Amino acid sequence: MHDKDKIIFHIDVNSAYLSWEAVYRLQHGASVDLRKIPSVVGGDPKTRHGIVLAKSIPAKKYRIKTGETLYEATNKCPNLTIVAPNYALYMKCSDAMINILKEYSPHIQRFSVDECFLNFTNLQHLHGNPVSAAHRIKEQIKKKLGFTVSIGVSSNKLLAKMGSDLKKPDAVTTLFPEEIKEKMWPLPIEDLYMVGRDTASKLYKMGIYTIGDLAKADLNLIKYKLKSHGEMIWRYANGIETSDVRMENYITRRGLGNSTTVSFDVEDRPTAHLILLSLTEMTAMRLRDSENLCSIVSVKAKTHEFHRYSHQRKVYSPTDSTKEIYEIVKDLFDEVWDGEPLRHLGIRLSGLIPNEPYQTSIFDNKYKEKYRKLDKAVDDLRQKYGSKILMRAGFLHSGIKPMTGGVHEDYPIMSSIL
DNA sequence: TCTGGGGTCCTAGGACCC
DNA sequence: TCTGGGGTCCTAGGACCC
Numbered sequence: 228m229h230d231k232d233k234i235i236f237h238i239d240v241n242s243a244y245l246s247w248e249a250v251y252r253l254q255h256g257a258s259v260d261l262r263k264i265p266s267v268v269g270g271d272p273k274t275r276h277g278i279v280l281a282k283s284i285p286a287k288k289y290r291i292k293t294g295e296t297l298y299e300a301t302n303k304c305p306n307l308t309i310v311a312p313n314y315a316l317y318m319k320c321s322d323a324m325i326n327i328l329k330e331y332s333p334h335i336q337r338f339s340v341d342e343c344f345l346n347f348t349n350l351q352h353l354h355g356n357p358v359s360a361a362h363r364i365k366e367q368i369k370k371k372l373g374f375t376v377s378i379g380v381s382s383n384k385l386l387a388k389m390g391s392d393l394k395k396p397d398a399v400t401t402l403f404p405e406e407i408k409e410k411m412w413p414l415p416i417e418d419l420y421m422v423g424r425d426t427a428s429k430l431y432k433m434g435i436y437t438i439g440d441l442a443k444a445d446l447n448l449i450k451y452k453l454k455s456h457g458e459m460i461w462r463y464a465n466g467i468e469t470s471d472v473r474m475e476n477y478i479t480r481r482g483l484g485n486s487t488t489v490s491f492d493v494e495d496r497p498t499a500h501l502i503l504l505s506l507t508e509m510t511a512m513r514l515r516d517s518e519n520l521c522s523i524v525s526v527k528a529k530t531h532e533f534h535r536y537s538h539q540r541k542v543y544s545p546t547d548s549t550k551e552i553y554e555i556v557k558d559l560f561d562e563v564w565d566g567e568p569l570r571h572l573g574i575r576l577s578g579l580i581p582n583e584p585y586q587t588s589i590f591d592n593k594y595k596e597k598y599r600k601l602d603k604a605v606d607d608l609r610q611k612y613g614s615k616i617l618m619r620a621g622f623l624h625s626g627i628k629p630m631t632g633g634v635h636e637d638y639p640i641m642s643s644i645l
Numbered sequence: 646t647c648t649g650g651g652g653t654c655c656t657a658g659g660a661c662c663c
Numbered sequence: 664t665c666t667g668g669g670g671t672c673c674t675a676g677g678a679c680c681c
Binding site: 270271272273275276277278280294295296297298299301312339454455456479480481482483484485486487488533570571573575632 | 646647648649650651652654655656
């Protein structure tokens with residue numbers, strides 16, 4: 228089959244967190260619809276989580292942007308309504324949407340909590356023409372779940388994604404290759420997927436301001452200035468993209484990590500260690516749950532002044548043991564920390580190796596086996612009774628949670644790669 | 646009441662080897 | 664006393680995504 232025969236949908240929930248919050252509140256007796264007033268979902272500034280996570284369309288009219296501080300947002304709009312995030316709710320809404328999509332195609336790639344690709348290729352005989360099927364999907368989600376989506380329809384994932392952005396909210400838009408010139412090329416360069424602030428400013432310096440400018444630019448010049456990233460975005464500008472709709476994201480998982488912004492500045496080693504232990508408990512449990520061992524452990528920190536640094540180490544005996552990982556984490560931290568006050572700590576486990584029983588036995592010895600059994604027992608208890616059922620003694624009266632991280636505990640696997 | 650958390654990939658430079 | 668080049672692995676940092 229030729230790529231031009233593929234039919235791909237990109238389904239994007241409009242202002243996802245905010246819409247889901249609005250629907251939930253209406254269902255529970257709220258009289259106002261958050262979507263119809265200037266409102267945002269945002270974290271708590273008292274714990275230094277005060278940023279805008281999602282905004283309503285009326286809030287957008289005040290030029291409020293996702294990611295900016297609530298302080299800035301309230302300056303722009305003093306009567307802004309701010310609600311706290313409820314990630315568990317968002318998971319449920321996301322799952323409910325996926326279940327509807329599965330009625331149309333089993334071939335779905337969950338791209339994030341609020342976006343997915345659906346492969347509609349060869350399904351016309353079941354569901355009719357793609358555009359009317361997309362409209363039915365959109366209406367069914369609106370009717371059953373109460374929120375709106377924008378759907379892009381094209382012959383590859385990049386164009387479907389760009390298409391879903393063209394019209395919001397509650398819309399179906401096609402962006403087939405023959406429509407690129409008219410619909411995509413006039414857009415500003417920063418609207419192209421994978422062109423962020425830094426890339427955009429480099430392109431401006433080359434006299435490239437629209438997606439069309441980039442599409443028509445000399446590929447060799449772009450490659451010279453922007454390396455492989457340049458080649459990729461040049462192809463995107465021309466609508467060239469051939470990746471598959473991948474159903475099983477977990478196969479390609481490269482690593483996992485957890486991090487946290489602490490409500491106070493960390494200025495002493497014992498506190499830092501306790502937070503790192505708490506993060507290790509969470510990340511190592513997720514690692515075991517994914518049935519992988521890790522061979523690279525990394526620690527990252529952000530200072531009071533927002534300077535970031537990281538330190539990592541390859542370990543020659545891959546592990547999934549909380550204790551072993553924590554010992555490495557502690558070492559790494561002690562090697563780099565110079566005593567500067569920290570606002571944020573994180574750990575990341577990568578270099579994943581499938582944990583198959585015959586492989587792990589190579590590394591096992593009695594000592595390790597003891598910790599393996601302990602980890603499993605703790606995981607089982609926490610799974611049954613919740614993460615708070617057990618905590619290490621060090622956390623008692625510390626004011627620090629025994630497990631930290633897990634805003635998106637199980638789902639979704641985020642990826643910036645199509 | 647001032648700046649989240651979870652990801653992926655790429656690049657540069659140094660160490661080390663032949 | 665002058666000073667190769669190719670290759671791989673590792674680490675730190677940065678850019679991008681939602």
